[in-house]
Amino acid sequence: MSNPGLLNELVAALRCLPGVGPKSAQRMAFHLLQRDRDAGRHLARVMAEAMERIGRCRQCRTLSEHALCATCASPKRDASLLCVVEQPSDIAAIEQATDYRGLYFVLGGRLSPLDGIGPEELHLDLLRHRLHEGGVSEAILAISPTVEGSATAHYITGIAEGSPVRITRIAHGVPLGGELELVDGGTLAHAFAGRTHL
Amino acid sequence: MFPADRDRLQPGFVLHRRDYSDSSLLLEVFTGEHGRLPLLAKGAKRGRAPSAALLQPFTPLLLAWRGRGEVQTLVRVEPAGRPVALVGDALYCGFYVNELLTRLLGRQDPHERLFLFYQMVLQELAASRDLDTPLRRFELRLLAELGYAVELDRDAEQGLPVQPHLYYVYSHERGLLPALSPQGDGAVSGATLQCLSRGEALSGSQAREARRLLRALLAPYLGDRPLRSRALFAARPRRPAGT
Ligand SMILES: [Zn+2]
Numbered sequence: 001m002s003n004p005g006l007l008n009e010l011v012a013a014l015r016c017l018p019g020v021g022p023k024s025a026q027r028m029a030f031h032l033l034q035r036d037r038d039a040g041r042h043l044a045r046v047m048a049e050a051m052e053r054i055g056r057c058r059q060c061r062t063l064s065e066h067a068l069c070a071t072c073a074s075p076k077r078d079a080s081l082l083c084v085v086e087q088p089s090d091i092a093a094i095e096q097a098t099d100y101r102g103l104y105f106v107l108g109g110r111l112s113p114l115d116g117i118g119p120e121e122l123h124l125d126l127l128r129h130r131l132h133e134g135g136v137s138e139a140i141l142a143i144s145p146t147v148e149g150s151a152t153a154h155y156i157t158g159i160a161e162g163s164p165v166r167i168t169r170i171a172h173g174v175p176l177g178g179e180l181e182l183v184d185g186g187t188l189a190h191a192f193a194g195r196t197h198l
Numbered sequence: 199m200f201p202a203d204r205d206r207l208q209p210g211f212v213l214h215r216r217d218y219s220d221s222s223l224l225l226e227v228f229t230g231e232h233g234r235l236p237l238l239a240k241g242a243k244r245g246r247a248p249s250a251a252l253l254q255p256f257t258p259l260l261l262a263w264r265g266r267g268e269v270q271t272l273v274r275v276e277p278a279g280r281p282v283a284l285v286g287d288a289l290y291c292g293f294y295v296n297e298l299l300t301r302l303l304g305r306q307d308p309h310e311r312l313f314l315f316y317q318m319v320l321q322e323l324a325a326s327r328d329l330d331t332p333l334r335r336f337e338l339r340l341l342a343e344l345g346y347a348v349e350l351d352r353d354a355e356q357g358l359p360v361q362p363h364l365y366y367v368y369s370h371e372r373g374l375l376p377a378l379s380p381q382g383d384g385a386v387s388g389a390t391l392q393c394l395s396r397g398e399a400l401s402g403s404q405a406r407e408a409r410r411l412l413r414a415l416l417a418p419y420l421g422d423r424p425l426r427s428r429a430l431f432a433a434r435p436r437r438p439a440g441t
Contacts, residue, residue: 019220113293113427114214114300147255147289151430154286158435184251186281 007033059130061106061123062088071103078102080137082130082165084156086110090142102140105130110148111155119155128159138166145172145190207260208232209278211316212253213296223253225272226300227261230313234303237263239272249275256292256320257281268305282320290434291329294427295319295336302344302419312343330405335397337412348415350374351395362389368411370418386411
């Protein structure tokens with residue numbers, strides 16, 4: 001059986017989505033073409049527009065269609081708190097799970113010299129400027145507890161030097177509902193070092 | 199039946215890891231018996247007890263793997279001790295050591311001695327404020343283990359032992375030679391060379407000389423691509439003196 005070219009192209013294009021293999025890409029393509037062309041057209045329109053119009057917020061570097069994202073522009077957010085995260089998806093996770101009302105800064109990754117990711121790639125100069133221009137009293141580092149995350153946190157502590165900003169780090173430890181014996185030694189050691197008074 | 203040593207756990211360290219898929223990691227591992235090798239850790243980020251937290255650089259591990267071809271599959275991992283506590287500048291130095299090994303070691307060449315030296319340098323970086331002395335010692339040992347040993351205790355022309363008050367230059371073709379002038383390009387004091395060949399602690403100015411010398415010694419093997427961890431270390435914000 002030989003597929004027409006455009007159909008092949010659609011299936012191949014859908015495979016750029018994370019977790020989508022050849023089988024599911026084919027299913028998606030057939031579904032849209034056979035059952036829901038309107039949804040397909042809508043998807044194509046929104047996709048094209050989003051790819052053109054969504055850029056980075058100039059203040060926090062999250063994904064935004066405006067020069068200043070909704071969070072940065074909101075007068076209801078507490079501008080004295082700045083939460084530093086790796087990815088825009090981390091913001092979504094924090095917004096859904098916590099009642100944090102401060103602002104954010106998105107690094108886009110963590111320092112990893114062996115991957116060629118240095119301070120420029122993470123726009124740490126922009127963060128330095130933000131910490132030193134005044135207005136921020138606490139910067140909360142919500143960075144993965146990996147060795148690269150720890151190097152990143154150390155670097156940020158360094159660039160905050162001389163500013164009045166207090167640098168804090170979210171607690172690392174045993175996952176809720178997790179069993180102690182299944183937790184790796186490094187996590188357990190972190191959890192012990194970061195124990196809190198009851 | 200399977201051979202007896204199938205899935206035998208071997209001591210090793212993760213030099214570097216990257217995401218391979220939503221659930222798997224691609225590791226670059228260093229062991230004594232097999233040197234540097236890539237391993238695929240399937241499902242390391244998922245499951246009841248994901249191994250991603252364990253599979254990090256600077257954690258002594260016991261690893262077992264299977265498979266054919268260049269990239270084999272990790273089948274078991276256990277901690278072989280606590281992670282080496284590298285923080286701050288020492289952590290950047292740890293990345294540097296890992297980058298050196300990733301760049302300079304061929305794959306699957308056994309390096310039993312170098313594996314010991316690697317563990318020693320990590321311990322020293324974690325324990326000491328002086329990061330230069332352990333790094334330079336490791337770099338010299340690395341060169342020797344790769345077959346590029348350099349003789350720093352006598353001059354190559356006359357065979358005379360290095361004199362602490364004289365200056366020397368190192369030529370890749372001819373070895374260690376007396377320097378024409380102490381200010382000359384790449385001149386190193388005999389005192390620094392003695393510290394290096396004896397493995398003694400380097401003082402401030404000696405540390406700078408030794409850093410420059412080792413950088414020149416490593417350069418031909420590293421090629422044109424700059425070391426990113428070296429750039430990161432140079433660009434890092436310094437704490438004001440005394441803190
Ligand atoms: Zn913003």
